[in-house]
Amino acid sequence: MSAALPIETIGMTKRFGAFAALDDVSIKIEAGGFHALLGENGAGKSTLVKCIMGFYAPTSGSLLVDNREVAIAGPKAAQAQGLGMVYQHFTLVPSLTGAENLVIARADVPRLIDWGRERAALAAFMAGMPFRLDLDRPVATLSAGEKQKLEIVKQLSLKARFLILDEPTSVLTPAEAEEVLGLLRGMTDAGALTVLMISHKFREVETFARSFSVLRRGRLAGGGAVGAVSRDDMAAMMMGERRIRTVAARSGSPDPDRTVLQLDGVTATDPSGLRRIAIDSLSVRAREIVGIAGVSGNGQKELADVLGGQVRATGGRVAVAGAPYAGTRAESRSRRVRFIPEEPLRNACAPQMSVAENIGFRAFDRRTDGRTGFWLDTGGLRRRARDLIARFGVKTASAEAPIATLSGGNVQRAVLARELTDPVDLLIVVNPCFGLDFAAVSDIRSRIVAARNGGTAVLLISEDLDEILELSDRILVMSEGRLVYETTAAEAEIGAIGRHMAGHH
Amino acid sequence: MVAETAPSVVTAAATRAAPAIRALAWLARRAEAVAIPLGAVLVGLALFGLFLLTLGKSPAALVDLVWRGGFGSAFAWQNSLQRAAPLLFAGLCVALPARLGLVVIGGEGAIVLGGLAAAVVAPPLSGLPAPLVVAAMALAALLAGAAWIGAVGALKAYRGVDATIASLLMSSIAIALANHLIEGPLRDPASLNKPSTLPVGEANMLGAMPGIGVHWGLSAGLLACLAAWLLVERTTLGFSARIAGGNVRAAQIQGLPVRRLIVGFTALGGACAALAGFFEVVAVQGNANATLAAGYGFTGILVAFLARHNPLAIPPVALALGGLEASSGLIQRRMQLPDATILVLEGLLFLCLLIGETAYGRFKIFSPHLWASRKASAT
Numbered sequence: 039m040s041a042a043l044p045i046e047t048i049g050m051t052k053r054f055g056a057f058a059a060l061d062d063v064s065i066k067i068e069a070g071g072f073h074a075l076l077g078e079n080g081a082g083k084s085t086l087v088k089c090i091m092g093f094y095a096p097t098s099g100s101l102l103v104d105n106r107e108v109a110i111a112g113p114k115a116a117q118a119q120g121l122g123m124v125y126q127h128f129t130l131v132p133s134l135t136g137a138e139n140l141v142i143a144r145a146d147v148p149r150l151i152d153w154g155r156e157r158a159a160l161a162a163f164m165a166g167m168p169f170r171l172d173l174d175r176p177v178a179t180l181s182a183g184e185k186q187k188l189e190i191v192k193q194l195s196l197k198a199r200f201l202i203l204d205e206p207t208s209v210l211t212p213a214e215a216e217e218v219l220g221l222l223r224g225m226t227d228a229g230a231l232t233v234l235m236i237s238h239k240f241r242e243v244e245t246f247a248r249s250f251s252v253l254r255r256g257r258l259a260g261g262g263a264v265g266a267v268s269r270d271d272m273a274a275m276m277m278g279e280r281r282i283r284t285v286a287a288r289s290g291s292p293d294p295d296r297t298v299l300q301l302d303g304v305t306a307t308d309p310s311g312l313r314r315i316a317i318d319s320l321s322v323r324a325r326e327i328v329g330i331a332g333v334s335g336n337g338q339k340e341l342a343d344v345l346g347g348q349v350r351a352t353g354g355r356v357a358v359a360g361a362p363y364a365g366t367r368a369e370s371r372s373r374r375v376r377f378i379p380e381e382p383l384r385n386a387c388a389p390q391m392s393v394a395e396n397i398g399f400r401a402f403d404r405r406t407d408g409r410t411g412f413w414l415d416t417g418g419l420r421r422r423a424r425d426l427i428a429r430f431g432v433k434t435a436s437a438e439a440p441i442a443t444l445s446g447g448n449v450q451r452a453v454l455a456r457e458l459t460d461p462v463d464l465l466i467v468v469n470p471c472f473g474l475d476f477a478a479v480s481d482i483r484s485r486i487v488a489a490r491n492g493g494t495a496v497l498l499i500s501e502d503l504d505e506i507l508e509l510s511d512r513i514l515v516m517s518e519g520r521l522v523y524e525t526t527a528a529e530a531e532i533g534a535i536g537r538h539m540a541g542h543h
Numbered sequence: 544m545v546a547e548t549a550p551s552v553v554t555a556a557a558t559r560a561a562p563a564i565r566a567l568a569w570l571a572r573r574a575e576a577v578a579i580p581l582g583a584v585l586v587g588l589a590l591f592g593l594f595l596l597t598l599g600k601s602p603a604a605l606v607d608l609v610w611r612g613g614f615g616s617a618f619a620w621q622n623s624l625q626r627a628a629p630l631l632f633a634g635l636c637v638a639l640p641a642r643l644g645l646v647v648i649g650g651e652g653a654i655v656l657g658g659l660a661a662a663v664v665a666p667p668l669s670g671l672p673a674p675l676v677v678a679a680m681a682l683a684a685l686l687a688g689a690a691w692i693g694a695v696g697a698l699k700a701y702r703g704v705d706a707t708i709a710s711l712l713m714s715s716i717a718i719a720l721a722n723h724l725i726e727g728p729l730r731d732p733a734s735l736n737k738p739s740t741l742p743v744g745e746a747n748m749l750g751a752m753p754g755i756g757v758h759w760g761l762s763a764g765l766l767a768c769l770a771a772w773l774l775v776e777r778t779t780l781g782f783s784a785r786i787a788g789g790n791v792r793a794a795q796i797q798g799l800p801v802r803r804l805i806v807g808f809t810a811l812g813g814a815c816a817a818l819a820g821f822f823e824v825v826a827v828q829g830n831a832n833a834t835l836a837a838g839y840g841f842t843g844i845l846v847a848f849l850a851r852h853n854p855l856a857i858p859p860v861a862l863a864l865g866g867l868e869a870s871s872g873l874i875q876r877r878m879q880l881p882d883a884t885i886l887v888l889e890g891l892l893f894l895c896l897l898i899g900e901t902a903y904g905r906f907k908i909f910s911p912h913l914w915a916s917r918k919a920s921a922t
Contacts, residue, residue, distance in 0.1 A: 346796055367798025379796055386796060388789020399786055399797050403779035414782050435911055436568060443910075 042232040043104050043120055043200040044069040045090070050099035052085050059085040061256040062099070067249070070229045072222070074247035074264070075236045076276055076540075079334055079501045082256040083236050087202050090234075091116045091123050103200070114145065122198025124189045126205050128177075136173035136180070136188050143192050163195055168221045183214030190222070194231075203235040207242060208335055219246040238333045239541045240269050254278050273536035277503070289491045292326035292511055298464045298495035299345075304354035306344045315340045315519040317354070322464070327486070327496040329510030330521075333539050334501045337519035342468045342499055346377045358464055371404070373464065376457040380469040383449045389442035393434050394423035396441045397456045430455035431481070447478025454485055465489055468499045483509060503535070517541050568911030575909035576851050583899035584849070587892035594887065600878055608877055612870025619869060624757040625827075627858075627865030629654065629819035631764030633843020634850060634857040635771050636692065636816035640706065640809045641852040642775055644788040647695060647809060649710030650816040651840025652717030653688040657817025658824045659721045660687035662831035663729060665743035676747045681821055688817020689810040691717060696809025700802035706809070718836050725831055739832040749826040760822030764858075767815055771854035774811075784808055816840060842868065845893050864889070 045067045052060040060082045067073040077083050089096045092110035100107050103119050110116050116123075130139050141147060141156050160173060169187045177185060186206060193201055201222075207215035223246045225231040237243055243250055244264055251261035252275040260267075260275040267275075301320040307313065315337040322328045332338055343349035344356065347365020356363050358373045370377070379385035387396045398419040405411040423437050432451045434444055441449060450470065457465070467486065471479040486509060490496050500506050506513055513530055515523040515538040523538035525531065592602035613623045636650035661680035668676045695713055698704040726738045749759050775781035787794035787801045794801050819839055824831055842864055849864075850856035871885040904910060 347798060348795060365798065367800075370798055377796060379792075384790075385792050387793055388786055391785065391789045395782075395785075398782075399793065402782050411779050414777050414779050416777065436565065438569065438572065439911065440904075 041199065042070040042226065042229050044071075044102075045121075045200050045232060045234070046102040046105075047086070047090065048100050048102065050086060050089055050101070051097045052082075052089055052094055053097045058256050060089065060096070063253065063256075063258045064099075065251050065258065065261070067232055067234060069232055070226050072226045072233045072246060072248045073235070074243040074250040075234060075253065076238070076243065076250055076272065077253035077259075078276060078503060078539075080255075081253040081276075083253055084204070085256070086253065087123065087204065087234070087236065091121060091202065117145070117196055117198070120197060120199040121202070122193030122196060122200070123202040124186070124193060124204065124206060126208055128185050128189060128209075130177045130185060130188060130192075132178035133176060135176050136171055136191075139177055139188065140173070140192055140195050143196060160195075164191075167191060167194065168224055181214070182209045183211065183218060186210060186214070186218055187221075190218070199230075200232045201234070203233065205236050205238065205335075207237070207239070215242070222246070238539070240272060240537070241541060243272075244269075252276055269537060269540075269542055270533055273533045273540065273542075276540070277532040277536040288487065288511075290325050293324040293493075296324040296495075297321045298324055298359060299466075299497060300355075300357045300360075302355045302357075304344065304351050304356060306340050306349055306351045308340050308343075308349070313337055313340055313519060315344075317341065317521055320514070320521060322495040322497050324463070324495050325490055325493050326511045327490050327498055327509050329506035329513045329527075330497070330499045330516050331503055331506045331513060331535060331539060332501065332516035336516050338468070338499050338501070338516055340519070341516070342377075342379065342466070345466050345497070346379060374460075374462055375464045375466070376400075376462050378453055378457055378465070378467040378470060380472060382453045383442065383446070386453050387441050387449060390440050392438045393427065393432065393441050393444065393452055394420050394437040397423040397426055397452055400456050401460075426455040426459060427452070430485075445475075445478075447474045447481075450474060450478065450482055454482060458485060458489055462489060462492075462494045464495045464497070466497045466499070469501060470498075471500075471502065471505060503539075515539055564911075571909050571911055575903065575906065576853070578909070579899045579902055580849050580851060580896060583895040584892055587888070587895035590891050590895070591888045594891070598880070600880065604878060605874065608874050609867060609870045612873035613866025619866075621756050622869040623862060623866035624755070624761055625865075626868050627861040628758065628760035628764050628822060629839040630843055630846050630861035630865055631761075631768055631857055632815045632817075632819035632822075633839045634846035634861055635767055635843075635854060636688075636812040636840070637844050637847035638850065638852040638854055638857060639771060639775070639812040639815070640692075640696065640805075641847065642781070642784050642788050643805055643808050644791070645696070645699060645706040645805065645809065647692060647706055647710045647812060648844050649692065649695065649712075649714030649717075649840070650812070650843050651836060651838070652710075652714030653691050653813040653816035654820040654823075654840050655721045655835045656691050656717045656820070657684035657688040658820025658828075658835040659724065659729075659740070659831045660684050660817070661821040661824045662740045662743055665747055666741040669744055669747075673746050676744075677749065677825060680743065680747070680825060681818070684817040684821035685814040688813040688815070688820070690813070692813025692816065693806055693810030695813075696806040699809075700805040714840065721831070721835065722833060725833065729831075731830065734830075734832070737832055739828075739830040742830045743825060745829075747825065748829060749822070751826075758822060758826035760819070760826055763818065763822065764861075767818065768854045768857050771811075771815070775854065780804075780807075816843070842889065845889055845896075848893065848896050 047063060047065050050060055050063045051058065063086060075083050075086070085094065088094045090101060092112045092115055101110060103121070108119055110119065137157060137160055140160060141151060164171070164173070169191055171184060171187055171191060177188065180188065186209065190201070206218065210218065219242065222231070222233055226233055235247065247264050249261065249263050252259045252272065254276060259278060299322040301317050304317040306315050330338060340349065344351050345365065358375055363369055363373065383389060402414060402419060403410050420437060427434060427437055430451045432455060433448050441452060444452065470482055470486065474482070486496060498506065498509055507530060510527050513525050513527060513535065514521045515535055517538055518541065523534065525534070595602045595605060611619065613619055633650045633654065636653060637647055640647040660683040664679050664683040665676055668679055691713060692710065695706055695710045698709050699706040725740055729740045730738050731741045751758055752762060775784065783799045784804050786797065787799060787804050791801055820835055823835055828834065846857055846860050846864055849860045867885060871882060874880055874884060875882055
């Protein structure tokens with residue numbers, strides 16, 4: 039087997055317009071190193087590895103492979119240089135066997151494949167691998183751990199001598215994660231491979247990596263040898279100095295006597311059965327914003343799906359205003375519950391229907407006497423939409439334009455206009471400002487705080503920690519499907535939040 | 544109230560825009576739905592013209608024959624309208640589920656089963672007054688069609704089975720089942736060379752509408768189109784269906800009963816198609832036989848797509864295609880072209896139409912929001 043490659047980035051910078059996703063990042067990984075890349079969502083980790091793999095052309099800066107400067111034009115060029123990447127989501131063909139997947143991944147597959155010869159070659163190759171895999175089974179029948187191993191073997195069979203792993207353990211059970219990372223660590227120790235691993239988990243980093251770097255807002259925030267830096271310091275590097283800003287003046291304090299949302303012992307699982315959540319207890323009171331922080335993929339989506347009525351809880355009790363709540367239209371109407379999912383254009387709007395129609399989604403079937411109407415009041419819908427468009431400052435060519443023609447911020451304004459009119463007792467909102475521009479962000483956050491000041495109980499599920507810190511009265515941290523930490527905003531300590539987000543509790 | 548406390552940043556452009564521009568924008572958005580299908584039809588006709596030229600036939604002669612055969616005389620009109628009637632129902636069977644985002648192409652099966660159900664209930668009720676028998680026949684047809692296509696909807700809603708494929712396969716089953724019954728257990732022993740069910744009885748037949756000589760299915764079909772349009776565009780139920788068709792996740796998050804809507808709209812579409820079969824039996828054939836599967840269900844797919852699933856656009860389209868099919872006999876005789884020539888034309892039109900579907904939103908002239916963005920950046 040050929041030797042591991044040393045990799046170095048020098049002043050790597052990537053700008054998107056005025057926004058620097060990656061700003062002057064220099065990282066050196068020696069041959070046979072096992073390097074961990076840490077950082078929050080949006081810190082620039084993916085941008086960095088995409089620059090290395092040639093998906094992005096860096097704005098400035100250079101890449102040294104084997105101590106020589108190289109320009110990587112694309113993933114194929116990266117492969118030719120001996121660089122490989124294992125993605126978070128599997129890139130195997132499920133209906134083909136492991137052997138077939140390995141063969142078709144090659145750039146030089148002959149038109150006519152001599153399977154006897156390929157099999158013999160693969161057998162010889164696998165004999166030199168620490169991974170044990172049955173290559174004759176269809177990939178669909180493999181477990182997640184076996185698929186992950188096959189992905190790694192695929193890269194190695196493509197002669198990768200430097201391997202990037204993007205959160206490799208997010209789809210694995212702890213035992214599988216242990217095994218896969220242990221084998222990789224063994225290969226680096228043998229000098230056959232250099233590894234760069236994106237991770238959120240301190241424990242993993244400390245057990246398997248030899249060195250680490252932390253990115254924060256596109257910049258290198260620190261790094262060094264694993265073991266030389268305490269977990270608290272690593273968390274501090276990730277979180278940085280944060281000012282807790284307040285966009286809208288808060289008025290009044292949470293009403294201790296009125297618990298609006300109450301979850302007890304709620305368990306649920308996503309359709310794949312891989313991610314489970316177990317919420318022992320969660321309550322939101324009137325005039326209170328409870329923020330749920332966490333690294334994405336730690337069960338926030340499943341929690342939101344349960345509250346939005348998309349997934350049935352497998353156990354426990356969800357109660358709104360003291361009575362069980364399953365998220366039906368009748369329940370959300372009578373208890374005045376509003377749910378604003380993430381990515382509103384994808385999840386809360388019909389893109390080709392007009393802005394006016396989209397604004398009408400919630401109230402179109404309710405007559406003034408509160409009963410369900412049969413005839414659609416099209417004139418009323420249009421008048422109401424025009425009024426709300428003006429009041430919420432939705433910038434659109436007209437109320438009749440398809441909502442897909444609006445900018446992200448204006449789609450979210452239209453959704454807020456729909457959901458925040460009429461009295462609201464409970465507002466559940468997920469990543470409300472993801473991908474929006476600055477003006478839209480402050481506008482939308484103001485409206486959430488204004489709702490809270492008006493007496494609404496707000497559950498804010500967000501992967502943006504700044505947003506959580508800015509808006510919340512109380513902060514909870516979600517990790518691996520559980521609520522692992524709770525603090526009031528006043529006593530919030532960034533280091534503690536960061537440690538719990540990184541699975542250290 | 545929550546909303547007033549937050550700052551209102553910008554006044555909506557809509558409130559500033561001059562009424563003339565707004566009227567123009569309104570017109571442009573609607574013009575797109577006419578211009579693109581029309582353009583597709585023209586391209587399809589041009590391709591068909593080329594096809595005729597390669598056969599050594601004159602496209603001009605064909606146009607002339609279509610005109611004369613479809614619309615050139617009172618008789619031609621009668622023939623065209625008679626053929627348009629079932630197309631109205633068959634078109635609705637596609638257009639109604641389409642509002643929920645389902646492409647149902649198995650209306651033919653519902654037509655056949657509807658006709659068969661209507662024919663089967665008549666003989667046992669032969670002693671009763673005719674209006675009662677006809678009502679029972681209509682009811683039987685409606686139930687059969689609703690159950691058949693509703694089952695397609697249920698398969699989609701509860702098991703995730705693709706509605707297009709399911710409806711097509713269910714249609715084959717329906718036609719085979721009907722043929723089996725008509726040639727076997729339900730066969731009228733007196734029907735010798737054309738296997739049929741027992742006659743529904745002369746007294747129970749619906750005559751032609753006075754004056755135009757076309758059966759009542761035409762006016763019933765027009766009423767059904769109007770009712771379907773009202774349902775889709777003017778009721779809360781229709782609005783719910785459009786939300787679910789526009790984005791099923793958004794509909795679920797709004798707590799709308801998406802599954803029941805899917806089953807309901809497919810059942811309604813099936814009931815419409817079944818009425819086509821009912822009128823074939825009660826106004827044309829007098830019994831159920833193999834001619835029920837005359838292809839109206841498949842032409843109905845073309846009707847619905849040409850009408851962009853707008854029930855009010857179905858009647859003119861159905862009339863045009865009814866005329867086209869009415870002229871096929873004349874074309875066959877005069878131009879020595881095979882019967883299937885009209886099917887080639889329909890196939891070409893459909894292909895062009897599907898390609899045209901990808902053109903929506905690509906033309907600036909039909910997209911007022913693009914005019915506005917230019918104006919906004921200029922000011």
